[in-house]
Amino acid sequence: MTSPTVTPPTSDRSPSTTAFAAIDKGTPRFARLRGSLQQLLAFASLILIVVVFSIASPHFFTANNLVSILTAATVTGVLALGTTFVIITGGIDLSIGTGMVLCGVMAGVFLTYLGWPLWAGVAATILFGGLIGLINGVNISVLGIPPFIATLGMMLIAAGLSLVISGTKPIYFNETPEFQSIMNLSIIPGIRFPMGVAIFIVMIVVAAVLLSKTILGRYTFSIGSNEAATALSGVNVRRWKIVIYTLAGLFVGLAGVLSASRLSSAQPTGGMGLELEAIAAVVIGGTSLQGGKGSIVGTVIGALIMAVLTNGLRIISVPQEWQSVAVGIVILVAVYLDMLRRRRA
Amino acid sequence: MTDSAPSGDVAGTPLLDLTGVSKGFPGVQALDDVSLELRRGEVLALVGENGAGKSTLMKLLAGIYTPDAGVFRLNGEEITIEGPKHAQELGISIIHQEFNLMPDLTVAQNIYIGREQRAAGFFLDERSLNRRARKLFEGLGLALDPTERVENLTVAKQQMVEIAKALSFEAKVLIMDEPTAALNDAEVDVLFELIGRFRRPETGVVYISHRMEELTRISDRITVLRDGRNVGTRVTAETDQREVISLMVGREISGEQRPAARPIDGAPVLSVEHLSTRSLLRDVGFEVHAGEILGFAGLMGAGRTEVARAIVGADPRESGEIRMHGKAVSIGNPAEASRHGIGYLSEDRKHLGVLLERSVRENIVLSALRDYTSALGFVNDARIEATGRDYIERLRIKTPSSAQLVQNLSGGNQQKVVIAKWLAKDCDVLIFDEPTRGIDVGAKEEIYALLKGLAEQGKAIIMISSELPEVLRLSDRIAVMAEGRLTAILDNADATQENLMDYATRFSSEGTIA
Ligand SMILES: Nc1ncnc2c1ncn2[C@@H]1O[C@H](COP(=O)(O)OP(=O)(O)OP(=O)(O)O)[C@@H](O)[C@H]1O
Ligand SMILES: [Mg+2]
Numbered sequence: 001m002t003s004p005t006v007t008p009p010t011s012d013r014s015p016s017t018t019a020f021a022a023i024d025k026g027t028p029r030f031a032r033l034r035g036s037l038q039q040l041l042a043f044a045s046l047i048l049i050v051v052v053f054s055i056a057s058p059h060f061f062t063a064n065n066l067v068s069i070l071t072a073a074t075v076t077g078v079l080a081l082g083t084t085f086v087i088i089t090g091g092i093d094l095s096i097g098t099g100m101v102l103c104g105v106m107a108g109v110f111l112t113y114l115g116w117p118l119w120a121g122v123a124a125t126i127l128f129g130g131l132i133g134l135i136n137g138v139n140i141s142v143l144g145i146p147p148f149i150a151t152l153g154m155m156l157i158a159a160g161l162s163l164v165i166s167g168t169k170p171i172y173f174n175e176t177p178e179f180q181s182i183m184n185l186s187i188i189p190g191i192r193f194p195m196g197v198a199i200f201i202v203m204i205v206v207a208a209v210l211l212s213k214t215i216l217g218r219y220t221f222s223i224g225s226n227e228a229a230t231a232l233s234g235v236n237v238r239r240w241k242i243v244i245y246t247l248a249g250l251f252v253g254l255a256g257v258l259s260a261s262r263l264s265s266a267q268p269t270g271g272m273g274l275e276l277e278a279i280a281a282v283v284i285g286g287t288s289l290q291g292g293k294g295s296i297v298g299t300v301i302g303a304l305i306m307a308v309l310t311n312g313l314r315i316i317s318v319p320q321e322w323q324s325v326a327v328g329i330v331i332l333v334a335v336y337l338d339m340l341r342r343r344r345a
Numbered sequence: 346m347t348d349s350a351p352s353g354d355v356a357g358t359p360l361l362d363l364t365g366v367s368k369g370f371p372g373v374q375a376l377d378d379v380s381l382e383l384r385r386g387e388v389l390a391l392v393g394e395n396g397a398g399k400s401t402l403m404k405l406l407a408g409i410y411t412p413d414a415g416v417f418r419l420n421g422e423e424i425t426i427e428g429p430k431h432a433q434e435l436g437i438s439i440i441h442q443e444f445n446l447m448p449d450l451t452v453a454q455n456i457y458i459g460r461e462q463r464a465a466g467f468f469l470d471e472r473s474l475n476r477r478a479r480k481l482f483e484g485l486g487l488a489l490d491p492t493e494r495v496e497n498l499t500v501a502k503q504q505m506v507e508i509a510k511a512l513s514f515e516a517k518v519l520i521m522d523e524p525t526a527a528l529n530d531a532e533v534d535v536l537f538e539l540i541g542r543f544r545r546p547e548t549g550v551v552y553i554s555h556r557m558e559e560l561t562r563i564s565d566r567i568t569v570l571r572d573g574r575n576v577g578t579r580v581t582a583e584t585d586q587r588e589v590i591s592l593m594v595g596r597e598i599s600g601e602q603r604p605a606a607r608p609i610d611g612a613p614v615l616s617v618e619h620l621s622t623r624s625l626l627r628d629v630g631f632e633v634h635a636g637e638i639l640g641f642a643g644l645m646g647a648g649r650t651e652v653a654r655a656i657v658g659a660d661p662r663e664s665g666e667i668r669m670h671g672k673a674v675s676i677g678n679p680a681e682a683s684r685h686g687i688g689y690l691s692e693d694r695k696h697l698g699v700l701l702e703r704s705v706r707e708n709i710v711l712s713a714l715r716d717y718t719s720a721l722g723f724v725n726d727a728r729i730e731a732t733g734r735d736y737i738e739r740l741r742i743k744t745p746s747s748a749q750l751v752q753n754l755s756g757g758n759q760q761k762v763v764i765a766k767w768l769a770k771d772c773d774v775l776i777f778d779e780p781t782r783g784i785d786v787g788a789k790e791e792i793y794a795l796l797k798g799l800a801e802q803g804k805a806i807i808m809i810s811s812e813l814p815e816v817l818r819l820s821d822r823i824a825v826m827a828e829g830r831l832t833a834i835l836d837n838a839d840a841t842q843e844n845l846m847d848y849a850t851r852f853s854s855e856g857t858i859a
Contacts, residue, residue, distance in 0.1 A: 215467055217469075221449055221450060222450055224449070225450055226447045229447055230447065230459075233459045234428075234429045235459040292449035
């Protein structure tokens, strides 16, 4: 149906073809390597940081501590995975932090207040996250509200609703004690390897496949690269943007389940600032806020860099105040290096 | 209804038939009761001044705008075009005037965006997508790599991707809105060959261009739009450029000939020595004098734009010395260049020339904004408005007011805004990079006159152009580049199209257009 319409005799090697071959010169052949180079760079930095901390403290490079780094990275990491899609479209989602808190509260509502079975409560919570994303998507795509504003509004709404619904008190999962094992159950005998980390790893694979192998991922890049041109090519950009924000919302829902499970309770406060941590992970991983560029591997490395820094600085007894300073510097350096690389290429 | 009609009848009905089409924008009646007919198997040229409504008409056909009035018939059947996708399904394929590519995607991904090869509904089959693209390029005789990212391609190659994309549809009607604006002569030949192959008894092409000499080569009939109306259609073989141009502008235009050799006196204003860059330029050196127009000729990719960018500090220099009025200056970025009195007018209008979302007058005074600002930092809007209006009049920029956003202007008028911007800033040296790209014949003459006027006022002018006739007509001297080197600097009197072409291919290795 979409086969080429023009099928001239193939013997016709026109001289003009060579004209274009000549013009081809000057195209940087190595450009294709660039993408993987960036990931290599981020990965190398991660290794470097790990090595430095390992030398600095004998307590750092132990199986238990590495697992706790992964555990610490899980919730932010899951949020960052979804946000990567949004940021590659050239958008932003500020509602993921408080949205996650609201999802945790909803998990409490479903499981404790309404007494739903565990699977139903968990599924409903994740879908509720999707609903938040769907509303964001509609606001951005149909009403035309800029992503920053649309999700800023949602951020405040979610923060408020969490307090209203919970009556400002934590909700405990008394009816479903198994709930806490979603995050915490140790699944490898011998070491304390929580199920939440395994879920994180599975989600990394899912997100990576979605981004690089599916039509959804293709349109994510395409919209971020040139939204108008994508629309002119007959792609229903509005619909796909709604889909992408909804997807990010589903990740928020899952993060809500994981964080509530981790604490064995739904805490109605907090969450503000978490969205910035997730965005930082995405950006450190080389995803451009301008859209069109980015990867899941990068985001994961970014999330790990942040978690390793926080953990390592604590282990070598750097006061908490300074940890934030260090993370800030890392963000600036990472993004600056990325820009240097782009400019030179 | 026509489906069942005998084939004789079908052959008689035009492929595409527009009647009474109108389209207005706030403050502008872009199209006013236009009727137009595209016959089977023909190439119909659509010409007209900047802002005549050509692109608007084609955007109606592409389903981007909806008409205020008018009837569209395809093969005699009335159609309503609901959107870009629907237009594609109807067999209408368009190459837009402005590039519409996704720089971060590969060539193949760009071509088949929205029509991806899928393995299982949701999953992409990248390999067969690339295979399909490769087959398409083979069929078209294009040397494109499907897996290359578009941002790494030259402008000419990007244009070829656009063309390949348009041809990849099962299209019956192919619309090309100034496809050659970024192409040199050899590349235009490739394009025309492709059009020749596309053209069959059941297809038709609408071809928009400002390059008059192309029309005779490619078109069967020429339809002229003026101020949103169809002012006449001519059979190409039975008309000449003069008639078409006078239909377009509603008056006769006297294209005057080469400049009389003017004596260049005094010291050079700008001199450049041993200019090299990491990527391309090798030891480029030249001088420009007050009152002189120095033309830069060469093939696309020869490094002319790079010279300009290196001079104004937009790209880093590896070596080289730049002197203004004999004094060495250090220029690290375009702002410093502009402070030293060097203005650069980029060829990439959309990205580097204008602020699309700002008004015409804001764009015009942008470089010179300091002159419109009081000591306390307040901007004098009344004077900006006056200057804006002044240039709109002088350059005949077609816009309802100076407050109009530049993105709503036609391509040619956007270009005039860029020129106005640099005229408003009083520079000693002005570098014009493809100043007449996408500009209609009438406006071209005006811009030529402007350039000459500037030279006569004593400014030193560098003009980069891919159109040799233009270089020959305007330049006092002509510098020719090939592969990052300067191969000749000729006095106008010694230059011909032939020897310029010869110098432009000097350093080229095998495979060049000999
Ligand atoms: N979206 C828009 N909003 C407002 N005015 C517009 C819009 N698009 C086009 N116009 C106006 O409609 C008129 C016709 O524009 P159009 O782009 O069709 O001209 P054109 O013949 O293609 O010119 P060019 O040769 O410069 O490309 C112009 O006056 C232009 O300013
Ligand atoms: Mg146009």
